[in-house]
Amino acid sequence: MWLIVKALISAAVIVAVAELSSRTPRLGALVLTLPIISILAFTMSWSKDHDMLAISRLARETLILVPFGLPFFVPLAISTKTGLSFWPSFGLGVVMAALTIGAWFRFGP
Template sequence: MFFWLKAFLSGLIIAAVSSLARRYPGFGALVASLPLISILGMIWLWQETKDPARMEAHVSATLWYVLPSLPMFLLIPLAMRNGVPFYAALLGGCVVTAVLYLVAVWLAGRFGISP
Protein backbone atom coordinates (compact mmCIF):
# COMPACT_ATOMS: atom_id res chain seq x y z
CA MET A 1 0.00 0.00 0.00
CA PHE A 2 2.83 2.40 0.86
CA PHE A 3 4.30 1.84 -2.62
CA TRP A 4 1.06 2.96 -4.29
CA LEU A 5 0.83 6.05 -2.07
CA LYS A 6 4.40 6.98 -3.01
CA ALA A 7 3.71 6.40 -6.71
CA PHE A 8 0.48 8.42 -6.61
CA LEU A 9 2.00 11.42 -4.81
CA SER A 10 5.12 11.44 -6.97
CA GLY A 11 3.06 11.20 -10.16
CA LEU A 12 0.73 13.94 -8.94
CA ILE A 13 3.69 16.30 -8.48
CA ILE A 14 4.98 15.58 -11.99
CA ALA A 15 1.52 16.14 -13.50
CA ALA A 16 1.07 19.38 -11.55
CA VAL A 17 4.46 20.71 -12.66
CA SER A 18 3.77 19.96 -16.33
CA SER A 19 0.33 21.59 -16.13
CA LEU A 20 1.77 24.62 -14.37
CA ALA A 21 4.59 24.92 -16.91
CA ARG A 22 2.12 24.91 -19.78
CA ARG A 23 0.48 28.07 -18.44
CA TYR A 24 3.43 29.74 -16.67
CA PRO A 25 6.73 28.41 -18.14
CA GLY A 26 9.00 30.33 -15.76
CA PHE A 27 7.08 29.37 -12.63
CA GLY A 28 6.79 25.79 -13.85
CA ALA A 29 10.56 25.73 -14.30
CA LEU A 30 11.05 27.07 -10.78
CA VAL A 31 8.85 24.36 -9.29
CA ALA A 32 10.50 21.70 -11.47
CA SER A 33 13.92 22.82 -10.30
CA LEU A 34 13.00 22.32 -6.66
CA PRO A 35 14.38 19.05 -5.34
CA LEU A 36 10.86 17.75 -4.66
CA ILE A 37 11.57 14.23 -5.87
CA SER A 38 14.78 14.13 -3.82
CA ILE A 39 12.93 15.35 -0.74
CA LEU A 40 10.15 12.81 -1.26
CA GLY A 41 12.74 10.11 -1.80
CA MET A 42 14.40 11.04 1.48
CA ILE A 43 11.06 11.01 3.30
CA TRP A 44 10.11 7.63 1.80
CA LEU A 45 13.55 6.18 2.64
CA TRP A 46 13.39 7.48 6.20
CA GLN A 47 9.86 6.15 6.72
CA GLU A 48 10.94 2.72 5.51
CA THR A 49 14.33 2.43 7.26
CA LYS A 50 14.84 5.09 9.99
CA ASP A 51 18.55 4.47 9.28
CA PRO A 52 20.72 7.62 9.62
CA ALA A 53 23.74 5.97 7.94
CA ARG A 54 21.67 4.93 4.92
CA MET A 55 20.16 8.44 4.72
CA GLU A 56 23.59 10.07 4.86
CA ALA A 57 24.85 7.78 2.10
CA HIS A 58 21.76 8.47 -0.03
CA VAL A 59 21.96 12.26 0.34
CA SER A 60 25.71 12.33 -0.32
CA ALA A 61 25.32 10.15 -3.42
CA THR A 62 22.46 12.35 -4.65
CA LEU A 63 24.79 15.36 -4.58
CA TRP A 64 27.38 13.57 -6.69
CA TYR A 65 24.73 12.52 -9.23
CA VAL A 66 23.09 15.96 -9.46
CA LEU A 67 26.32 17.65 -10.55
CA PRO A 68 26.81 15.71 -13.82
CA SER A 69 23.14 16.21 -14.73
CA LEU A 70 23.37 20.01 -14.77
CA PRO A 71 24.95 20.39 -18.26
CA MET A 72 21.85 18.74 -19.75
CA PHE A 73 19.87 21.87 -18.86
CA LEU A 74 22.30 23.96 -20.92
CA LEU A 75 22.64 21.54 -23.82
CA ILE A 76 18.94 20.98 -24.61
CA PRO A 77 17.94 24.66 -25.08
CA LEU A 78 21.20 25.39 -26.90
CA ALA A 79 20.59 22.52 -29.32
CA MET A 80 16.97 23.56 -29.88
CA ARG A 81 18.00 27.17 -30.56
CA ASN A 82 20.22 25.77 -33.28
CA GLY A 83 17.40 23.86 -34.96
CA VAL A 84 17.73 20.46 -33.31
CA PRO A 85 14.26 18.91 -32.80
CA PHE A 86 13.14 18.47 -29.18
CA TYR A 87 13.40 14.68 -28.94
CA ALA A 88 16.85 14.68 -30.56
CA ALA A 89 17.99 17.43 -28.16
CA LEU A 90 16.53 15.50 -25.22
CA LEU A 91 18.26 12.30 -26.32
CA GLY A 92 21.55 14.18 -26.73
CA GLY A 93 21.16 15.71 -23.27
CA CYS A 94 20.45 12.29 -21.77
CA VAL A 95 23.44 10.70 -23.52
CA VAL A 96 25.76 13.49 -22.34
CA THR A 97 24.37 13.10 -18.81
CA ALA A 98 24.93 9.33 -18.85
CA VAL A 99 28.52 9.83 -20.01
CA LEU A 100 29.07 12.46 -17.31
CA TYR A 101 27.61 10.07 -14.71
CA LEU A 102 30.19 7.47 -15.72
CA VAL A 103 32.96 10.08 -15.55
CA ALA A 104 31.74 11.26 -12.14
CA VAL A 105 31.68 7.72 -10.75
CA TRP A 106 35.17 7.08 -12.14
CA LEU A 107 36.53 10.36 -10.73
CA ALA A 108 34.84 9.79 -7.37
CA GLY A 109 36.52 6.39 -7.15
CA ARG A 110 39.90 7.94 -7.92
CA PHE A 111 39.42 10.35 -4.99
CA GLY A 112 38.09 7.72 -2.60
CA ILE A 113 34.48 9.01 -2.73
CA SER A 114 31.71 6.43 -2.94
CA PRO A 115 28.66 7.91 -4.69
Template sequence: MLLRAIIAGLVVAAVSQIADRYPRLGALLLTLPIVSIVAFVAVWWKDQDLATVSKLSRETLVLVPLGLPLFIPLAISQRLGLGFWGAFALGLILASTTIGLWFAFGPKLEN
Protein backbone atom coordinates in the same frame (compact mmCIF):
# COMPACT_ATOMS: atom_id res chain seq x y z
CA MET B 1 5.88 2.29 -2.59
CA LEU B 2 2.55 2.91 -4.30
CA LEU B 3 2.15 6.18 -2.40
CA ARG B 4 5.60 7.34 -3.56
CA ALA B 5 4.73 6.50 -7.17
CA ILE B 6 1.43 8.38 -6.92
CA ILE B 7 3.13 11.45 -5.42
CA ALA B 8 5.81 11.45 -8.13
CA GLY B 9 3.18 11.08 -10.84
CA LEU B 10 1.12 13.92 -9.41
CA VAL B 11 4.18 16.18 -9.30
CA VAL B 12 5.01 15.46 -12.95
CA ALA B 13 1.40 16.02 -14.03
CA ALA B 14 1.11 19.27 -12.07
CA VAL B 15 4.40 20.66 -13.37
CA SER B 16 3.56 19.84 -16.98
CA GLN B 17 0.17 21.54 -16.68
CA ILE B 18 1.60 24.63 -15.02
CA ALA B 19 4.57 24.84 -17.41
CA ASP B 20 2.22 25.04 -20.40
CA ARG B 21 0.93 28.41 -19.19
CA TYR B 22 3.74 29.64 -16.95
CA PRO B 23 7.16 28.23 -18.00
CA ARG B 24 9.06 30.09 -15.27
CA LEU B 25 6.77 28.74 -12.54
CA GLY B 26 7.07 25.26 -14.04
CA ALA B 27 10.87 25.58 -13.92
CA LEU B 28 10.69 26.71 -10.30
CA LEU B 29 8.63 23.67 -9.40
CA LEU B 30 11.11 21.42 -11.19
CA THR B 31 13.96 22.84 -9.11
CA LEU B 32 12.22 22.03 -5.86
CA PRO B 33 13.46 18.69 -4.58
CA ILE B 34 9.94 17.41 -3.87
CA VAL B 35 10.69 13.85 -4.92
CA SER B 36 13.96 13.91 -2.98
CA ILE B 37 12.19 15.09 0.15
CA VAL B 38 9.62 12.32 -0.14
CA ALA B 39 12.37 9.76 -0.79
CA PHE B 40 14.43 10.88 2.23
CA VAL B 41 11.39 10.67 4.50
CA ALA B 42 10.48 7.24 3.09
CA VAL B 43 14.02 5.93 3.61
CA TRP B 44 14.00 7.29 7.16
CA TRP B 45 10.61 5.79 8.00
CA LYS B 46 11.62 2.41 6.61
CA ASP B 47 14.59 1.77 8.93
CA GLN B 48 15.20 5.04 10.83
CA ASP B 49 18.84 4.70 9.90
CA LEU B 50 20.54 8.09 9.65
CA ALA B 51 23.66 6.55 8.07
CA THR B 52 21.59 5.40 5.07
CA VAL B 53 19.97 8.83 4.70
CA SER B 54 23.38 10.47 4.97
CA LYS B 55 24.89 8.25 2.25
CA LEU B 56 21.89 8.88 0.00
CA SER B 57 22.26 12.61 0.55
CA ARG B 58 25.99 12.59 -0.25
CA GLU B 59 25.43 10.68 -3.48
CA THR B 60 22.60 13.04 -4.43
CA LEU B 61 24.82 16.09 -3.84
CA VAL B 62 27.30 14.70 -6.35
CA LEU B 63 24.88 13.34 -8.94
CA VAL B 64 22.55 16.33 -9.24
CA PRO B 65 25.23 18.61 -10.74
CA LEU B 66 26.44 15.77 -12.96
CA GLY B 67 22.93 15.45 -14.40
CA LEU B 68 22.66 19.15 -15.28
CA PRO B 69 24.17 18.74 -18.79
CA LEU B 70 20.77 17.28 -19.73
CA PHE B 71 19.41 20.83 -19.89
CA ILE B 72 22.12 22.44 -22.02
CA PRO B 73 20.99 21.23 -25.47
CA LEU B 74 17.35 21.85 -24.57
CA ALA B 75 18.14 25.40 -23.47
CA ILE B 76 19.98 26.25 -26.69
CA SER B 77 18.11 23.96 -29.09
CA GLN B 78 16.80 26.80 -31.26
CA ARG B 79 20.29 28.24 -31.73
CA LEU B 80 21.58 24.77 -32.60
CA GLY B 81 18.69 24.13 -34.99
CA LEU B 82 17.64 21.05 -33.05
CA GLY B 83 14.11 19.83 -32.54
CA PHE B 84 12.88 18.63 -29.17
CA TRP B 85 13.82 14.97 -29.62
CA GLY B 86 17.28 15.74 -30.95
CA ALA B 87 18.03 18.15 -28.13
CA PHE B 88 16.54 15.75 -25.59
CA ALA B 89 18.60 12.83 -26.91
CA LEU B 90 21.77 14.94 -26.90
CA GLY B 91 21.03 16.04 -23.33
CA LEU B 92 20.53 12.43 -22.25
CA ILE B 93 23.83 11.49 -23.87
CA LEU B 94 25.66 14.35 -22.13
CA ALA B 95 24.15 13.62 -18.71
CA SER B 96 24.69 9.87 -19.10
CA THR B 97 28.31 10.53 -20.04
CA THR B 98 29.05 12.75 -17.03
CA ILE B 99 27.30 10.37 -14.63
CA GLY B 100 28.86 7.31 -16.25
CA LEU B 101 32.33 8.82 -15.99
CA TRP B 102 31.71 9.52 -12.30
CA PHE B 103 30.67 5.94 -11.65
CA ALA B 104 33.62 4.59 -13.63
CA PHE B 105 36.37 6.87 -12.31
CA GLY B 106 35.02 8.68 -9.25
CA PRO B 107 35.71 7.65 -5.69
CA LYS B 108 33.78 4.68 -4.40
CA LEU B 109 31.69 5.21 -1.28
CA GLU B 110 31.60 2.47 1.28
CA ASN B 111 28.34 0.59 1.62
Protein backbone atom coordinates in the same frame (compact mmCIF):
# COMPACT_ATOMS: atom_id res chain seq x y z
CA MET C 1 -0.41 -0.15 -0.10
CA TRP C 2 2.41 2.24 0.84
CA LEU C 3 4.10 1.55 -2.51
CA ILE C 4 0.94 2.62 -4.35
CA VAL C 5 0.70 5.80 -2.26
CA LYS C 6 4.35 6.65 -3.04
CA ALA C 7 3.79 6.08 -6.76
CA LEU C 8 0.68 8.28 -6.75
CA ILE C 9 2.47 11.10 -4.94
CA SER C 10 5.39 10.95 -7.38
CA ALA C 11 3.04 10.88 -10.36
CA ALA C 12 1.11 13.85 -9.00
CA VAL C 13 4.30 15.91 -8.71
CA ILE C 14 5.32 15.07 -12.28
CA VAL C 15 1.88 15.91 -13.69
CA ALA C 16 1.75 19.16 -11.70
CA VAL C 17 5.11 20.30 -13.07
CA ALA C 18 4.11 19.40 -16.64
CA GLU C 19 0.79 21.26 -16.38
CA LEU C 20 2.27 24.27 -14.63
CA SER C 21 5.17 24.57 -17.07
CA SER C 22 2.85 24.69 -20.09
CA ARG C 23 1.07 27.70 -18.58
CA THR C 24 3.96 29.47 -16.86
CA PRO C 25 7.41 28.10 -17.80
CA ARG C 26 9.24 30.11 -15.13
CA LEU C 27 7.00 28.84 -12.36
CA GLY C 28 7.23 25.31 -13.75
CA ALA C 29 11.03 25.61 -13.72
CA LEU C 30 10.92 26.82 -10.12
CA VAL C 31 8.88 23.83 -9.02
CA LEU C 32 11.11 21.53 -11.06
CA THR C 33 14.25 22.86 -9.39
CA LEU C 34 12.86 22.35 -5.92
CA PRO C 35 14.13 19.09 -4.52
CA ILE C 36 10.56 17.73 -4.26
CA ILE C 37 11.51 14.23 -5.37
CA SER C 38 14.45 14.22 -2.97
CA ILE C 39 12.25 15.43 -0.13
CA LEU C 40 9.73 12.71 -0.89
CA ALA C 41 12.44 10.05 -1.20
CA PHE C 42 14.10 11.02 2.08
CA THR C 43 10.77 11.18 3.89
CA MET C 44 9.62 7.84 2.52
CA SER C 45 12.97 6.23 3.28
CA TRP C 46 12.92 7.56 6.83
CA SER C 47 9.36 6.43 7.46
CA LYS C 48 10.21 2.95 6.15
CA ASP C 49 13.60 2.25 7.75
CA HIS C 50 14.51 5.07 10.18
CA ASP C 51 18.10 4.65 8.96
CA MET C 52 19.91 7.99 9.23
CA LEU C 53 23.17 6.49 7.96
CA ALA C 54 21.51 5.41 4.70
CA ILE C 55 19.84 8.81 4.30
CA SER C 56 23.14 10.59 4.92
CA ARG C 57 24.87 8.47 2.28
CA LEU C 58 22.05 9.08 -0.19
CA ALA C 59 22.25 12.84 0.44
CA ARG C 60 26.03 12.90 -0.12
CA GLU C 61 25.81 10.89 -3.35
CA THR C 62 22.96 13.07 -4.60
CA LEU C 63 24.89 16.23 -3.81
CA ILE C 64 27.83 14.93 -5.82
CA LEU C 65 25.80 13.64 -8.77
CA VAL C 66 23.43 16.58 -9.32
CA PRO C 67 26.05 18.72 -11.13
CA PHE C 68 26.95 15.77 -13.36
CA GLY C 69 23.32 15.54 -14.49
CA LEU C 70 23.09 19.22 -15.46
CA PRO C 71 24.48 18.75 -19.01
CA PHE C 72 21.12 17.12 -19.81
CA PHE C 73 19.54 20.59 -19.90
CA VAL C 74 22.07 22.29 -22.19
CA PRO C 75 20.83 21.02 -25.59
CA LEU C 76 17.21 21.74 -24.62
CA ALA C 77 18.08 25.22 -23.37
CA ILE C 78 19.89 26.17 -26.59
CA SER C 79 17.64 24.29 -29.02
CA THR C 80 16.19 27.47 -30.51
CA LYS C 81 19.71 28.62 -31.40
CA THR C 82 20.88 25.24 -32.70
CA GLY C 83 17.70 24.50 -34.62
CA LEU C 84 17.32 21.11 -33.00
CA SER C 85 13.79 19.91 -32.31
CA PHE C 86 12.68 18.28 -29.08
CA TRP C 87 13.73 14.65 -29.58
CA PRO C 88 17.23 15.34 -30.91
CA SER C 89 17.81 17.86 -28.11
CA PHE C 90 16.40 15.45 -25.55
CA GLY C 91 18.51 12.56 -26.86
CA LEU C 92 21.66 14.65 -26.92
CA GLY C 93 20.96 15.77 -23.36
CA VAL C 94 20.56 12.18 -22.21
CA VAL C 95 23.85 11.25 -23.89
CA MET C 96 25.67 14.22 -22.38
CA ALA C 97 24.38 13.47 -18.87
CA ALA C 98 25.14 9.77 -19.29
CA LEU C 99 28.71 10.61 -20.30
CA THR C 100 29.34 12.91 -17.35
CA ILE C 101 27.68 10.60 -14.82
CA GLY C 102 29.37 7.58 -16.38
CA ALA C 103 32.76 9.31 -16.17
CA TRP C 104 32.12 9.98 -12.48
CA PHE C 105 31.29 6.34 -11.82
CA ARG C 106 34.29 5.17 -13.84
CA PHE C 107 36.92 7.64 -12.66
CA GLY C 108 35.53 9.06 -9.41
CA PRO C 109 36.46 7.83 -5.96
